[in-house]
Amino acid sequence: MHGKIFVVGTGPGDQEYICQRAIKAIESSDVIIGYKTYIELIAPFVDKNKLVASGMMKEVERCQEVLKLAQEGKTVSLISSGDPGIYGMAGIMLEIVHNRNSDIEVEIVPGISAASSAASLLGAPLMNDFVILSLSDLLSPWEMIEKRLHAAGAGDFVIGIYNPRSNTRVTQLTQAIDILLKYKKPETPVGIVKHAMRQHQEVTITDLANLDSHDIDMFTTLIIGNSQTEVLNNKMVTIRGYKV
Helix, strand or coil, rough: CCCCCEECCCCCCHHHHHHHHHHHHHHHCCCEEHHHHHHHHHHCCCCCHEEEEEEECCHHHHHHHHHHHHHHHHEEEEEEEECCCCCCCCHHHHHHHCCCCCCEEEEEEEECCCCHHHHHHECCCCCECCCCCCCECCCCHHHHHHHHHHHHHHHCCCEEECCCCCCCCHHHHHHHHHHHCCCCCCCEEEEEECCCCCCCCCEEEEEEHHHHHCCCCEEEEEEECCCEEECCCCEEEEECCCCC
């Protein structure tokens, strides 16, 4: 008997922002597995008897358990916040299935990314070319992240920043700001979004020079404008060039 694996993007975590395909995948699953914080977000609208939560830094073990259950004939949903293909669980799940020479079917169900959620709350900052960078150096060396920050700054991209600061990573954001100030003006608009589409949501627009003075944590997504980004009626807008 062969089961199936869904890698489900649950977006910000609120049911209103989860696509219908994701809900159907979850409902059709025998087991729903995910990081405990994200499991808690979807718990109010799923069968709690199907939920299995695990801790942070247990991504490999989580995917191994998902594959084991699927090989036993179960349909399993692996929960990933945002979109599972953007810093999510899709890649590692596919790697493990491949490395185990398994023929289990894996379906990736997309979700609203943190960048999209933050952008919608800020206005329209992603109207032209942009890049997304994570400041977490747990899996990527800081030297590579610095290189990418320089490239993004030199290219005048709008920049989305994931994982800007944590309890143990307190200097990386300051270093990133220093790098970007080599290429961007101090008054460049920056959006700060915490807990997008969740309880305790906060949305702030500041500028690059003052960004480091704000309270920023792992639940924060930053969007740093480019040379064409303006603040119009308290909304960040990256001007694309239409004649209006």
